[in-house]
Amino acid sequence: MTLNDIKIIAYHNCKLKGFWDEERNIGEMIALCHSELSEALEEIRKNPNPLFEYTEEGGKPCGFLTELGDCIIRILDICGYLNVDIERIILEKMQYNSKRGYKHGKEF
Numbered sequence: 001m002t003l004n005d006i007k008i009i010a011y012h013n014c015k016l017k018g019f020w021d022e023e024r025n026i027g028e029m030i031a032l033c034h035s036e037l038s039e040a041l042e043e044i045r046k047n048p049n050p051l052f053e054y055t056e057e058g059g060k061p062c063g064f065l066t067e068l069g070d071c072i073i074r075i076l077d078i079c080g081y082l083n084v085d086i087e088r089i090i091l092e093k094m095q096y097n098s099k100r101g102y103k104h105g106k107e108f
Contacts, residue, residue: 003087010073011080033074040067
């Protein structure tokens with residue numbers, strides 16, 4: 001299964017669950033991605049082991065990695081909505097980044 005296949009599944013699942021019943025804007029979708037990263041931060045604050053996973057009552061998977069996964073699902077949902085070839089976008093950016101200088105030429 002490719003990343004573009006997963007994108008289609010993520011988008012269709014979001015549509016099926018009603019997240020596209022009303023028009024959404026890009027800013028809102030970015031904020032939802034940010035909220036998942038904030039949840040990842042809260043998980044790592046609760047347990048500093050990034051590999052720690054647990055399941056809540058009812059079977060909901062939880063933990064730092066799960067929240068990162070939620071962020072990726074949100075990003076893929078956006079890409080599905082926009083019908084973007086996310087694999088091409090990522091590979092182009094990675095190729096460009098491979099040619100950049102150490103720390104992209106910036107002092108940190």
